[in-house]
Amino acid sequence: MSTTRNSSPVSPARERLLVVCPGRGTYNAAEWGTLNRLAGDSDWLKRFDAMRHEAGMPTLSELDGETAFRQSLHGRGEHAAPLIYACAWADLLAIDRERYEVVAVTGNSMGWYIALAAAGALSPEDALHLIGTMGLMMQETLAGGQVIYPWVDETWRPDWALRRELLSLIEGIHGRKGAELYLSIDLGGMLVFGGNEAGLARLSEALPPRERFPLRLHQHAAFHTPLQEAVKREARHELASLPLRAPEVPMIDGRGHVWTPWSTDPERLWDYTLGEQLVAPYDFTAAVKVGVREFAPDRIVIPGPGATLGGATAQALIQLGWKGLDDKAEFQKLQAEEPRLICMGIPEQREWLLARAPVPSLGA
Structure with a gap:
């Protein structure tokens, strides 16, 4: 083992991760039960459930367990968005931070709200409030x-x-x-x-x-069109006091703009999140490209639920020529050798990021 001058062990370098948070449409019948399986006994899920109960809504634990999946119910914005967020949050908390360093966070559409929590720009509970509020507003308006x-x-x-x-x-x-x-x-x-x-x-x-x-x-x-102007006005009023702060790690938004811990103005971040982001096109491809070019990740991680964002992310990487990729076959070959794009909704890929059990010593 390598040592420093004073013979203290040198910790191995952590792998660099770009986290890409999922958007709407990733929690479906196949994902029903994921949240309770991953976080059923967690204190944070109990807090989330208490917030939902206080708001007069079914809890996430109930929706994910006791209530049989129905697209007409589970697909509604006020339920789907918080369920997706909670599943993604469970995955983010499971990443072994001794082996991996999250160097930047981005997301697709609603995934921007999850990215705010993942990067520390919002507390987990405040992110749930934002996500639930926006999901309900979008569902009630359902413009276009x-x-x-x-x-x-x-x-x-x-x-x-x-x-x-x-x-x-x-x-x-x-x-x-x-x-x-x-x-x-x-x-x-x-x-x-x-x-x-x-x-x-x-x-x-x-x-x-x-x-x-x-x-x-x-x-x-x-979403992300002028048809959401009414939602934007309501959101800016309803969430006027949303306590955004500078992130702890860089975030890449739907324009490819980077919000850094040392330069972010929380008022400007609020204005983008509840302004341009709602009514202008969301360039997920640009966000991925900036994440790869600016932060040189060793792996790209998509939290669950599901893995539907994997194809779109891989296509963006092919356009970029990341690690020599130029088509689907090359991507699949790279993934078979060692997954560089990890979808945590796929159990065998999720295992790459979890804390490894200690190897028992001889004679133990």
């Missing part, structure tokens, strides 16, 4: 909807001409015959469009069928 469509080919290689064609549809549809259509999320190798019913209907007619696409996202409003 979202449609998702891929622009990479079957091997996940970029088709830049197709991307340009897809984006040009927005200009051709928006503002005609009552249609509203916008780019909502730049999601790796996919584009998420947000719009009103007229805009989404015309978009779906214009998009060529491709496997399960175009895909309308269930119980999703037109």
Whole structure:
């Protein structure tokens, strides 16, 4: 073992992690029961449940255990968003901090709110309040909807001409015959469009069928578009005293902007979180690229529930050429050798990040 001059042991360098927090749509029937399995006896979940009970809502423990999964119930914003956050929080707490250092945090859409908690810009309870409040506001308003469509080919290689064609549809549809259509999320190798019913209907007619696409996202409003102006106004009033603070680790937002512990103005962070972030496109791809380029992580970690964000993240990494990746096959080969993109919703990948049991000594 290496030693310092005074013969004290040198701790091995911790691996650097970029944490990518999941957004809406990652808690489904297959994930039901995850929260109780991972954190059923935790004090923090009891506090979360107490907050929900006080607000007159079913507790997260009940939704994840006693109440049989129903998409019409569990998929509602006021339930889905807190469930996703709680599952992600359980995963984040499970990471072995003696072996791993979180060097930056980002997220997809609602994952930005989780990132605020993961980076220490909000307490866990204040993050639950934010996430629950925004989930309820979005659900009650449910202005517009979202449609998702891929622009990479079957091997996940970029088709830049197709991307340009897809984006040009927005200009051709928006503002005609009552249609509203916008780019909502730049999601790796996919584009998420947000719009009103007229805009989404015309978009779906214009998009060529491709496997399960175009895909309308269930119980999703037109997030990150001007259709959320009313929600923005209400949120800024309802959450005027949200106690945001400078993060403990850098955060990368939906523009690719980095909020650092030493330069963050909490008022500006509040203004972005409850302002531009709600009504302007969310560039998840840019966030991932900035995270990789600026913070040089050894691994990229996506907390659960589920693993649906893994494909979009991998597609962003292929566009970047991270570790020589240029298509889906190369990514799968790298993952088979040693997972560099770890989805904690996949049990065998989650094990990579947990504290290792001590090896028993000989004769023990």
